[in-house]
Amino acid sequence: MGGSPIVLGIESSCDETGAGLVRDGRLLGHAVASSMAEHARYGGVVPEIASRSHLHALRPVIRQALGEAGLALTDVGAVAVTTGPGLSGALQVGLAGAKGLAYALGVPLYGVHHLAGHVAADTLAHGPLPDPCVVLIVSGGHTSLLLVRDLAREPIVHLGDTLDDAAGECFDKVARVFGLPYPGGPAIDRTARAGDPRAVPFPRPLPGSYDFSFSGLKTAAARWAEGHAGRELPVADGAASLQEAVADVLTRKAVAACAEYGVGTLVVVGGVAANSRVRSLAEERCRAADVTLRVPPLGLCTDNGAMIAAVGDLLVRAGAEPAPLGVSVDPSAPLEYAALHPAA
Ligand code: KG4
Ligand code: ZN
Numbered sequence: 001m002g003g004s005p006i007v008l009g010i011e012s013s014c015d016e017t018g019a020g021l022v023r024d025g026r027l028l029g030h031a032v033a034s035s036m037a038e039h040a041r042y043g044g045v046v047p048e049i050a051s052r053s054h055l056h057a058l059r060p061v062i063r064q065a066l067g068e069a070g071l072a073l074t075d076v077g078a079v080a081v082t083t084g085p086g087l088s089g090a091l092q093v094g095l096a097g098a099k100g101l102a103y104a105l106g107v108p109l110y111g112v113h114h115l116a117g118h119v120a121a122d123t124l125a126h127g128p129l130p131d132p133c134v135v136l137i138v139s140g141g142h143t144s145l146l147l148v149r150d151l152a153r154e155p156i157v158h159l160g161d162t163l164d165d166a167a168g169e170c171f172d173k174v175a176r177v178f179g180l181p182y183p184g185g186p187a188i189d190r191t192a193r194a195g196d197p198r199a200v201p202f203p204r205p206l207p208g209s210y211d212f213s214f215s216g217l218k219t220a221a222a223r224w225a226e227g228h229a230g231r232e233l234p235v236a237d238g239a240a241s242l243q244e245a246v247a248d249v250l251t252r253k254a255v256a257a258c259a260e261y262g263v264g265t266l267v268v269v270g271g272v273a274a275n276s277r278v279r280s281l282a283e284e285r286c287r288a289a290d291v292t293l294r295v296p297p298l299g300l301c302t303d304n305g306a307m308i309a310a311v312g313d314l315l316v317r318a319g320a321e322p323a324p325l326g327v328s329v330d331p332s333a334p335l336e337y338a339a340l341h342p343a344a
Contacts, residue, residue, distance in 0.1 A: 005077020009309025013086025020306030029069030080312025160210025
């Protein structure tokens, strides 16, 4: 029988438990369970709660993904799992499950970098990535501008990274100050619809650099809110102006990088790629610069197992070396290669 094996991908780095099945770049099925609601009243992810809910959700989520794909566990030919970065306990639950399955099925195991998963998510919707492409990763924990060649074989080049907070973190923290619910990103996005993006002149830090900084913006937003003490806060204007500042900085640098490096494709991935203004401004600026924009559909932007399976599938087809069964997690792994096989 020809063809490459079916790869089961497992994701458990934060508050989403994901399982996905991919073969030859095609998504066969996936399922996600989220413990987000359990963290909401604490205003952020509680690691112990996340780990425990991964433990409860892992088997049902794998079963659901297999059901959606019309497959049995014995059809799985390789297992890929996020080994970092992320919450240590949360990562360990996914890795333990993945090891058990790989060992029981007698199939190879691959350790995957979570952010490479976000990059690969787009291939499931729009096909193989062109070599090279510029990738903007914008999530709750990371903001990076990357030059990506062959994701399975070549090192990933960082053009710029955030020097402090991530873009999603900025949304989440400012939303809290504005009295909006957790998670803050979607709440800012919704609230901003009724606001004026030019109402507050928030700063655009680090012009002329591909690095990002969002903590000054966060402080400016908090000062602006404090300035309204005793009066009603025009939250919609604040949200729209903050969103505009973030979207402006992100898309300006990403499109400038495409021009400087002569790259014709920009891929925007991670939870903040779900933001409506980030998407529309990226579209506008890419069109003006004659750059092809790729953004995965919403369900593949936020954490999921399909994106990890997508990396596993690329690694399998590139003939990459599997991870030893003693592989461990690396909660603060830098993004250098898509495969992440920290020593036991
Ligand atoms: O990639 P992701 O699901 O998890 C991480 O790996 O961090 O990203 C989550 C982040 C959160 O900060 C959340 O507030 C943000 O993505 N986010 C958004 C939107 N949807 C999710 N930020 C702005 N606008 C949105 N619509
Ligand atoms: Zn993520």
